[in-house]
Amino acid sequence: MLADPSQKYRPFPPVNLPDRQWPGNVLNKVPQWCSSDLRDGNQALAEPMDNERKRLFFDLLIRCGFKQIEVAFPSASQTDFDFVRGLITEKVIPDDVHIQVLTPSRPDLIERTFESLKDIPRAIVHLYNATAPIFRDVVFHQDRAATRELAVRGAKQIRELCEQNPQTQWTFEYSPETFCFTELDFALEICEAVTEIWQPDAQRPMIINLPATVEVSTPNIYADQIEWFCRHFSRRNQVSISVHPHNDRGTGVACAELAMLAGADRVEGCLFGNGERTGNVDLVTLALNLYTQGVAPGLDFSNLQGIVEVVEQCNQLPVHPRHPYAGDLVFTAFSGSHQDAIKKGFAAQNNRGDTYWQVPYLPLDPADVGCSYEAVIRVNSQSGKSGAAWLLEQNHGLKLPRGLQIEFSKAVQRETDTTGKEMSTSDVWRLFRQRYGLVDQPQLKLLSYDIRSDEHNICHFSARITHEGYEHILSGTGNGLLSGAVDAFSRTFDVQFEIGDYHEHTLGHQSHSRAVAYVSCQRKGEKHYGVGIDSDVSSASLQALFNAAAQFLG
Numbered sequence: 445m446l447a448d449p450s451q452k453y454r455p456f457p458p459v460n461l462p463d464r465q466w467p468g469n470v471l472n473k474v475p476q477w478c479s480s481d482l483r484d485g486n487q488a489l490a491e492p493m494d495n496e497r498k499r500l501f502f503d504l505l506i507r508c509g510f511k512q513i514e515v516a517f518p519s520a521s522q523t524d525f526d527f528v529r530g531l532i533t534e535k536v537i538p539d540d541v542h543i544q545v546l547t548p549s550r551p552d553l554i555e556r557t558f559e560s561l562k563d564i565p566r567a568i569v570h571l572y573n574a575t576a577p578i579f580r581d582v583v584f585h586q587d588r589a590a591t592r593e594l595a596v597r598g599a600k601q602i603r604e605l606c607e608q609n610p611q612t613q614w615t616f617e618y619s620p621e622t623f624c625f626t627e628l629d630f631a632l633e634i635c636e637a638v639t640e641i642w643q644p645d646a647q648r649p650m651i652i653n654l655p656a657t658v659e660v661s662t663p664n665i666y667a668d669q670i671e672w673f674c675r676h677f678s679r680r681n682q683v684s685i686s687v688h689p690h691n692d693r694g695t696g697v698a699c700a701e702l703a704m705l706a707g708a709d710r711v712e713g714c715l716f717g718n719g720e721r722t723g724n725v726d727l728v729t730l731a732l733n734l735y736t737q738g739v740a741p742g743l744d745f746s747n748l749q750g751i752v753e754v755v756e757q758c759n760q761l762p763v764h765p766r767h768p769y770a771g772d773l774v775f776t777a778f779s780g781s782h783q784d785a786i787k788k789g790f791a792a793q794n795n796r797g798d799t800y801w802q803v804p805y806l807p808l809d810p811a812d813v814g815c816s817y818e819a820v821i822r823v824n825s826q827s828g829k830s831g832a833a834w835l836l837e838q839n840h841g842l843k844l845p846r847g848l849q850i851e852f853s854k855a856v857q858r859e860t861d862t863t864g865k866e867m868s869t870s871d872v873w874r875l876f877r878q879r880y881g882l883v884d885q886p887q888l889k890l891l892s893y894d895i896r897s898d899e900h901n902i903c904h905f906s907a908r909i910t911h912e913g914y915e916h917i918l919s920g921t922g923n924g925l926l927s928g929a930v931d932a933f934s935r936t937f938d939v940q941f942e943i944g945d946y947h948e949h950t951l952g953h954q955s956h957s958r959a960v961a962y963v964s965c966q967r968k969g970e971k972h973y974g975v976g977i978d979s980d981v982s983s984a985s986l987q988a989l990f991n992a993a994a995q996f997l998g
C-alpha cells in the first residue's frame with residue numbers, strides 16, 4: 445500500500461445540499477422490492493443459472509412475496525431468452541407479479557428483448573446506459589449529448605414496440621447506469637429527456653432507477669444525491685424513484701436505507717447480497733432491518749434457513765456464517781458475558797408479560813425466522829457459567845443453582861482448555877452426568893430407604909445401598925430425611941460433613957414428571973455437589989446427597 449494514497453485516490457466530492465431533509469426522516473415505509481437475483485445476481489456467477497435453477501429461484505421469490513422480479517437479460521443468451529419464454533408460455537407468473545427484463549440501448553438487442561416478451565400480460569422493460577464521465581470518455585467515446593441521444597433512441601424504440609403490443613400492460617424503467625458518479629445535473633437532464641419520450645401517467649407507469657453501480661462514496665453522499673434528484677426532477681409525482689446499490693465499500697445496506705430516507709420508493713437488490721463484485725444490496729437484511737423496527741416488510745422470511753438452502757443451491761455460493769440474520773452463527777454466543785446476559789434476558793422476557801422483544805445481544809427473535817433457540821448459546825473456553833447451564837436447562841430442563849453453575853463451569857473450562865475445542869450439548873451432558881452421579885452405577889447407589897419418626901419427633905433413617913459392588917445397610921437419626929441420611933452415611937463411612945445447599949424442582953409440568961435434586965456437602969473447606977433424578981423427590985434428594993458425599997470417599 446502507498447504511504448500517501450492521496451496521490452492515487454481522490455475523495456468523492458460532497459453534494460451541495462445544505463438544507464437536506466433526509467437526516468430528520470424516519471424509516472417507517474416499506475419500499476417496492478425488486479429482486480434482481482435472476483439478472484444482476486446471475487450475471488455475477490461463474491456458471492450462470494440454467495433454466496432449472498432459475499425456475500427454482502423464481503418459485504422461491506414468489507413464495508417470499510416478491511411482486512417485481514428482474515428475471516433476465518433476454519438478449520444476452522439463449523438460456524435467458526428461453527427462461528422468459530417458459531415463464532410466459534407455461535403461465536407461471538402470478539397475476540400480481542411483474543417480471544422485469546434488462547436491455548442495453550441497442551436496436552437489435554431491444555428487438556430481441558421484445559421477442560422474448562411476446563404475449564406477456566404485464567412486464568417491466570428496463571433500459572440502461574452508463575452516463576458517468578469515465579464511461580463517456582473511455583468506454584463509449586461520447587459526449588453528453590451523444591450519451592443522452594443513445595438513451596432517448598432506446599426509449600423511443602421501446603415506446604414504439606410497446607405501442608405495437610397494446611395487449612400488454614407495460615411499465616418502462618430507465619437507469620442512468622453509474623448514476624452515483626455521474627454529474628447530478630447531467631443525470632437529471634438525461635432522465636428528463638427519457639421521461640419526455642415515455643410520458644408516464646397512471647396507465648403508463650415509469651420507474652427511474654438511480655444505481656450505485658459501483659459504490660464510491662459514503663452513504664450520506666448517496667442519500668444527498670437521491671434527495672437532490674427527487675427535489676429537482678420535474679415529474680417526481682409521475683414516476684417511482686428506485687435505487688440499486690452495490691456494496692463495494694461494504695455499505696450497500698446503509699446506502700439503500702439512507703436513500704429511502706431521502707425519497708426512494710423502490711429498491712432493487714438480491715437475496716443475501718449476491719451480485720457483481722461485492723454484491724448487490726441484500727434485500728433480506730433490508731427487509732429484516734425494517735421488521736426489527738416494527739415495520740412489516742411485505743416479504744416472508746419465516747423459513748430463512750430453507751431460503752438459504754435454495755439460494756446456495758441456485759447460486760452455488762455459500763451464505764457466510766456471519767451474514768446478517770441468515771448466517772449459521774448469527775444467533776450464537778460463545779462468550780461468557782454474552783451468554784449470561786442472554787440467559788437472564790430470556791428469563792426476564794418470559795416473566796415480563798408484554799409482547800415486546802428485549803433480549804440482550806439478540807436484535808431479532810430467532811423463532812421469527814424459523815430458527816430454534818438451540819444454537820443461541822454454544823460452549824467453548826470463552827464461555828462462562830451461564831453457557832453450560834443454558835444448555836442443560838434447554839435440553840434437559842435442569843435449572844442449576846448458582847453455586848453448581850459456578851462449580852460445573854470450572855469443570856467445563858478445564859475440558860475446553862485441554863481440548864481447545866467447542867463442547868457439544870451431548871459433551872456437556874456427559875460431563876455433567878459423570879461428575880454429579882447421574883449414571884447407571886454411581887459410586888454409591890440408593891436401592892431403598894425407610895424413614896420413621898418416634899414419639900420425640902426424632903427421625904430414624906435406614907437405607908439399602910450398593911458401594912463398590914457391595915450392598916450395605918445404613919442407619920442413622922436426625923430431625924428430617926436428609927439429616928438422618930447424613931448421620932447414617934457418617935456412621936457407615938466415618939466421614940463427618942454438613943449439607944450446604946439444597947434445591948429441587950420438577951422436570952416438566954405434568955404431575956407424574958420426575959424431580960431433580962441438587963445437594964452440596966462440605967467439610968473442612970472441601971465442597972462437593974451431587975445431583976439426583978427420580979420420580980420420587982425423596983429418592984432424588986437422597987441419591988443427590990450420596991452422589992455428593994461419595995466424593996469424600998475418594
Ligand SMILES: CC(=O)SCCNC(=O)CCNC(=O)[C@H](O)C(C)(C)COP(=O)(O)OP(=O)(O)OC[C@H]1O[C@@H](n2cnc3c(N)ncnc32)[C@H](O)[C@@H]1OP(=O)(O)O
Pocket residue numbers: 484487517519520521547548549550553572573574583584594621657
Ligand atoms: C451494471 C450492469 O449490470 S449492466 C448489465 C451488464 N450485463 C451484461 O453485460 C450481461 C449480458 N451481456 C451480454 O451478454 C453481452 O454484453 C451482450 C450480448 C449484451 C453484448 O455483447 P457484445 O455485442 O459482444 O458487446 P460487448 O458486451 O462486448 O460490448 C459492449 C458494447 O456495447 C456498448 N454498450 C455497453 N452498454 C451499452 C448500453 N447500455 N447501451 C448501448 N450500448 C452499450 C459498449 O460501448 C460496447 O460497444 P463497442 O463494442 O462499440 O465498444
Ligand SMILES: CC(C)C(=O)C(=O)O
Pocket residue numbers: 484546572619621622653655656657658688690
Ligand atoms: C443496469 C443497472 C441498473 C445496474 O445493474 C447497475 O447499475 O448496477
